[in-house]
Amino acid sequence: MLKKRAVFFHICLILLLGGISPAPVPASTSSSITISDDNINIREGPGLSYKAIARVHKGNTYPLLKEQGDWIEIDLLNGQKGWVAKWLVAKNQSASSSAGESIQKNNGTATTDGLRVRKGPGAGFQVIGSLNKGQAVAILESNENWLKVQTAFGQGWVAKEYIRFQKTNPTENEKPDTPETNIGKISVDSLNVRNTPSFQGSILGKLQRGEEVTVLSQNGDWTEIKFSGKTAWVNSQYVLVEQKDSQEASTSGASANLVGVEGTVTATTLYVHEKGNLNSKIIGSVSKGENFQIYEEVNNWAKIEWKTGKYGWVANWFLNKTEAGGTKPDEERVRNSTITILQNGTNLRKGPSVETEVVYRANQGETFQVVSLQNDWYKIRLQNGTTAFVAGWIVSVKGNAPQVVKPGAEINLKNKTIVLDPGHGGRDHGTTGTRGTMEKQLTLRTAKLLFDKLKASGANVILTRNDDTFISLSSRVRTAKYQNADAFISIHYNSNSDHSIHGITSYYYYPFQKPLAESVHSATISQTKMKDRGVRFGDYYVIRETNKNAILLELGYLSNSAEEMLVTSGQYQESVSSGIFQGLAKYFTH
Structure with a gap:
């Protein structure tokens, strides 16, 4: 009898456990979402069958509490909590980073003279300034081979290899004992002190007008301070920073x-x-x-x-x-700089304009000393001692002179809505390489670097996932639909039982998607020099079930050990993301 009761109990327990839905995934307390459409229903539970308890509008931002399947629980900020469908919102990056890896300890110095600061993470982006050896920067973000930095002339990107980190991340929230060099004085009544550099950060306390604080760093609009023995953040505009004698x-x-x-x-x-x-x-x-x-x-x-x-x-x-009163250009700024001709037959002119006379035609590889920079033209010294002008955007520069970049990609991509879809995620690992590389991790690396390149060009960029989260195929498609995407790019890496197969393949489903696939594919092959496996028809859910301009990219074979080593390198990630970026820019010129 006891044995029968035990069996009955175990059967009931199994049935009970089987009826329990998977537990929601807790979200970081600093995560938030932004509503992507107007008049969106917020429901009592994670499903369309639950009662609608509120309506929210496009652009509103709410703290993200939990995730369960295709649904997100949010804090409505009025004492209520509710659930919204994932495809109706955009997840926001944490305040300390965008799509790239955040840097908590954010001081660095340049290790070379003439280090170019660019508008975006890539050698093709416009140079907005340069740093000299020993100059300090605040490091905001790391993404593959690039660092996003705060400089005297604004935010920009520099090559990571030329920056020395001055500090490392502490294991605790306490600051290590370092010399205190800056003192800040609060200039407003009742200033909120937060745990992160964001208005969404938790309030740790308040400071009053006239109070003095130790300033640890400044990160754009936010100042890092010591507060009750720990690090905290306040809005920079309400802190008057005074320098100690050592800095004077x-x-x-x-x-x-x-x-x-x-x-x-x-x-x-x-x-x-x-x-x-x-x-x-x-x-x-x-x-x-x-x-x-x-x-x-x-x-x-x-x-x-x-x-x-x-x-x-x-x-x-x-x-x-x-x-004063003269027109002598600044020669000091370009001292010891040279330009190198990139193409045979480049015109060197009498003045800084295409309207002026050609005085010499230079060939690829010829190098000339820079005398000055006038508008977007370099004044250079020829071998016979005379001077001429060359357009800055058709040569490469070595030295302190800024590299001139002709506007192009930024114009074509500005205000375009582009959804990037890093394949797989969470419990879906995708394919696994011969050396153990997981596709889900590599697709996210590529998407994050591409995200920052597109953002720097003024595009409206949405990631279907920005961490190791499982996202259903239908949610990915709905993101493209509700964001009204101009382009949807699904990023993948391939596998085959024949380990010798290698190369890049691009897929489309509908004929109207083919031109986008061809443009992106051509530019990506050109940048990576990978084997061209062509642009093909592909019956894949994410490009078949959307009426948007959607393509799917297979960017290399993880089943080929040599190609796996290549595609996981920082150099390849730079070239493949640059190729996709350039392909999109070329497509939008049509």
């Missing part, structure tokens, strides 16, 4: 004789600092083309009168210096 000394050196010297701003926007160093308070900004008297120069910083009666410091490598 760094700008007290002798300056050049600058009587009668003026400077014209060459950057689109150039920040004005209270003192001549990157850590000092930003007090304003000036714009390209504005002209100022230069009163002092110390350590690559120039003191200007940026408003009547108001003085500040700007990075002097973004000033084109001239004698």
Whole structure:
């Protein structure tokens, strides 16, 4: 009898457990979502059968609490919680990063002179400035071979290999014992102190007007401080940062004789600092083309009168210096720089315009000394001692002179909505390479780097997943639909029982998708030099079940051990993401 009861109990237990749905996946407390459409129903539970308890509107942002299947539980910020379908929202990146890896300890220095700071993570992006050896930057994000940094002239990307990290991540929330160099004074009543550099961060406490805090770093609009023995963040505009004597000394050196010297701003926007160093308070900004008297120069910083009666410091490598009343270009900024001709028969002209006379035709590989930079043209010295001009966007530059990039991709991609779909994720590993590489991890690496490249060009970019999460095929398709995507790119890596097979294949389903596939495929093959396996018809759910311009890319074979080593390298990730980026830009020129 007891044995029968035990059997009956175990059967009931199995039936009970079998009826329980999988537990929701808890989300990070700092995660949030943004509503992608108007009049979206928020429901009592994770399904369409549950009662609607509220309506929300496009653009509203809410904290993400849990995920369960195709549904997300959110905090409605009015004491209520509810569920929304994943395909109706966009997940937001954490405040300390975008699609790339965040850097918690964010100080670094340049290890070489003339380190170019670019608008996006790639050698093809416009150079917005340069750093000299030893110059400090705040590191905001890491993505493959690139670092996103905060500089005196704004945010940009630099090659990771030329930055030395000054600090490493601590294991605890406590700051290591380091010299305290900056003091900040609170300039507003009741300033919130948060645990992350974001208005979504939890409030740890408040500071009052006049209170002094130790400033650890500044990250764009947010300042990192010590608060109750731990690190915390406050909004930068309400902290007046004062430099200690050690930093005052760094700008007290002798300056050049600058009587009668003026400077014209060459950057689109150039920040004005209270003192001549990157850590000092930003007090304003000036714009390209504005002209100022230069009163002092110390350590690559120039003191200007940026408003009547108001003085500040700007990075002097973004000033084109001239004698007052004259037109002499700034030769110091391009000193020791050379340009190299990229194509045979390149025209060198008498003046900085295509309307002027051609004085010489140069061949690929010829190198010339740079005399000055006028608009987007380099004035160079020829072998016979005379000078000529060459368009900056058709040569490569070595030295401190900025690389000129002709607008192209940015114009074509700006405001385009592009959904990037890193294949697989969560319990779906995809294929596994001969060396153990999981497809789900590699597709996310490629998508994240491509995400930042597209973002830097002004595109509206959405990732169907930005972490190791399982997303159903139907959710991926619905994301493209509800975001009204101009392009949907599904990223994959391939496998075959024949381990000798290698190369890249691009797929489309509907005829109208083929031109996009051809454009992206051609550019990707050109960048990676991989075996071209062609553009083909493919019966894949994510491109078949959407009426959007959708393609699926197989970017290499993990079953081929040599190709697995190649595609997992940082160099390949750079070239393949650049190829997709260029293919999209070319397609949108049509």
